[in-house]
Amino acid sequence: MxxxxxxxxxxxxxxxxxxxxxxxxxLHPDKVALITSxxxxxxxxxxxxxxxxxxxxxxxxxxxxxxxxxxxxxxxxxxxxxxxxxxxxxxxxxxxxxxxxxxxxxxxxxxxxxxxxxxxxxxxxxxxxxxxxxxxxxxxxxxxxxxxxxxxxxxxxxxxxxxxxxxxxxxxxxxxxxxxxxxxxxxxxxxSHRSLVLNCAYTAIMHARSDDDLIVTALPCTHVYGNVAINGTLMVGGTVALMERFDIVETLSLISERKATLFEGVPTMYAMLLNSPELAHADLRSLTRCTVGGQTIAETVIEAWERISGAPLIELWGMTELSGLGTTHAAYAPNVHGSIGVALPGTQLKVADIDDPAIELPAGRPGELMVRGPLVTMGYYNNHQATAEAIRPDGWLHTGDVAMHDGLGHFFVVDRLKDMILTGGYNVYPAEIERVMIGHDAVALVAVGREPDDIKGEVAHAYVVLATGRSATESQLIEYCRTQLAAYKVPRAVHFVDSLPTTSSGKLMRRKLRELRPEADRRLADAATDKQ
Structure with missing residues (x-):
């Protein structure tokens, strides 16, 4: 190869x-490749x-x-x-x-x-x-x-x-x-060895990585996004500043002191940085581009980060079954906000009908994102049934993501198929509600999950971390949603919490949102007591 x-x-x-x-x-014997604490x-x-x-x-x-x-x-x-x-x-x-x-x-x-x-x-x-x-x-x-x-x-x-x-x-x-x-x-x-090498190489090329780059990241080494960010940078002779875990102060210090050219993270990291008072004192002038993946991100967050950092925020999409990325934007191509980009070289993508994956959907129609090519997993270890369910005989892999395309090569992820909320016969995607709510100036972080309902079957509930120094009521946020979402998509309730459950890579864990209800109820009770 x-x-x-x-x-x-x-x-x-x-x-x-x-x-x-x-x-x-x-090539670079004495150059520093890796910086840790x-x-x-x-x-x-x-x-x-x-x-x-x-x-x-x-x-x-x-x-x-x-x-x-x-x-x-x-x-x-x-x-x-x-x-x-x-x-x-x-x-x-x-x-x-x-x-x-x-x-x-x-x-x-x-x-x-x-x-x-x-x-x-x-x-x-x-x-x-x-x-x-x-x-x-x-x-x-x-x-x-x-x-x-x-x-x-x-x-x-x-x-x-x-x-x-x-x-x-x-x-x-x-x-x-x-x-x-x-x-x-x-x-x-x-x-496979091929999929790992190709993913690192294609990622490096798409993001124009070089031996002049120094990246700052807290993405876990165990996660494919972290693995590709690290090895894709080392592959071209760049330097990686690796944090043990994400920390706002350490992130901003490393970018400033090391004159980092890239920061790589997930949406919650960018939302937390934007909500931090430390950001106002940070020197981000060395950044030439940043990447974000793992989950969908609101365009308002992208725009805010680009405005403050002066660097384009490049979206990407990938999965464990691809050894890393499947799509991203080329560094010198138009950065279409809200899009996960275009397919990596040699990778085929299509949006298929959810009920019949043999039917490929036209531009603008949401369906399941499917992928085929040399990056696709060899299968699941010792699990032939799961392999057969995930990979069709013609090589197309079911990703479990709902997406659509614009007919020009750009793809847009709507949400995870398993996270879809079926309310009164309508499909509601939590990510769509989250993208709207994060646009409110009082919302720092938000996650939406499903709740059972006797009449609708399921309804959406939002869990919100308020921005520093800001306040909002449940009715205000619901009304804000009504101005931008169809009535059936508006969350039935808003719960205010101090933090949201995330994975080791910083992705939101929607399945654990209900565990936050006691905390939210206590906050509500305390607020009511304070008013008395």
Whole structure:
């Protein structure tokens, strides 16, 4: 597989990402590749330490095709471990740090993990279930060792200057990444070496990434968006400033002090930044573009961020089953606000009738977004039924997203099909209501979920975090919605809360909104008491 970076960059062949660091070491040995709160790491150090760990894994019995699970928050050791596993010819299994011990046990058993590399915190949390993972043979701790785990620090100190990455076939399995599992058990999407390399390369090209770039991100390494943002930048010789978790002050400080050229995040991060008093004192002049994905974002938020930062905010869309992005805007093309962009090279998209996916819908008609091409998952690990349900015989993948297109190549996501609210026979999409409500100057964050209703079947309820220094009543926000939404789409109730439930990547978790009702009711009761 031949990949080239920006115009004028050296071309090089990659069968898999395990071959990436040796090439980067040859091109930029002493350049800082990765910045974290604990260490700055050069390309030469990333290559040497990942090779040392890969050699240590091989010496301890890891063979090509073995599964290596990674369980830790963002840190430089995660990046080294990811590339070490690929260099050893192993299959990477990233574990979401929010998994419980039982959830982690299920995933590692399902993925048939033979190695676990984890932080002391995560390793301690799952000690009680390790004996229940039949395939597990080796544990490595990134910090002070826990139990019988080996020391990561000692392993990367075992020099292996002659180690060469195990040769892999581009079409072979590189990663088993598990979906969030909102219904039943999560499913392990199989990502090929080809899909990982292509997604990083195409993302880099579409966003015009180069070795002049320094990106700031708190996107989880375990998430495909975070993986592509990190490796797509490293691929072209750029530098990544990686936060352990999203923090407003740290984000703004890194952008200012490091003269960052890109910030990459999800909609809630931008909404929180825009609501922060710290933003008024931040220096964002170095930013040349920013990216946003994970969920739909209101055009009002895009416009506000672009106005304040002076940088275009580029929307993108992707999924675990694509190893990252499926669409985005090219950096030098028109940035159509509200659109997730155009298909990545070699990727086919269509909007299909929800009841009959064989029927392709014309421009302006909402249906299910479907995708086909080399980025599409190889299937779900050990789950032939789920694979058959998701991927049609002709190769088209069901995404579960409702979308439409404009006939000019641009696609627009309406919402997740599973989040649709059926009220009185009408389809109501929470994201549409959220995009309207975030336009009110008193609303900092908003999420909309379904509630059962005796008459309508289901109705929409909105959960709102008020903007700093602003106030609004439930009736005011409902009336605001009436001016912009059809009557059946207007939320039946508004609940005021201090925060919204999110995933480790910062995406809203609508299924957990009802858990906020006690907090909202207490706030309402307190407000009523204050008036008396």
């Amino acid at each position: 031949v990949i080239s970076g920006t115009p004028g960059a050296q071309r090089y062949d990659l069968n898999g990402l395990g071959e990436l660091f040796p090439r980067l070491r040859a 604990t260490r700055e790491v050069t390309f030469a150090e990333l290559d040497r330490e990942s090779s040392n760990l890969a050699a240590a894994l091989v010496r301890r019995g890891v063979v090509a095709g073995d599964t290596v699970s990674l369980f830790a928050s963002n840190r430089w050791e995660w990046i080294v471990s990811y590339h070490a596993a690929l260099k050893a010819g192993a299959v990477v299994n990233p574990l979401n740090v929010m998994l419980t011990a039982e959830e982690a046990r299920f995933v590692m058993n399902d993925a048939e993990s033979s190695v676990l590399i984890a932080s002391a915190e995560r390793l301690s949390a799952i000690q009680g279930v390790l004996d229940e993972i039949a395939s597990l043979e080796l544990c490595i701790c990134l910090d002070a060792t826990v139990g019988e785990a080996l020391s990561f620090t000692e392993l990367i100190a075992e020099e292996a200057p002659d180690f060469a990455p195990v040769q892999v076939e581009p079409a072979s399995l590189a990663c088993i990444a598990y979906t969030s599992g909102t219904t039943g058990h999560p499913k392990g999407a199989m990502q």
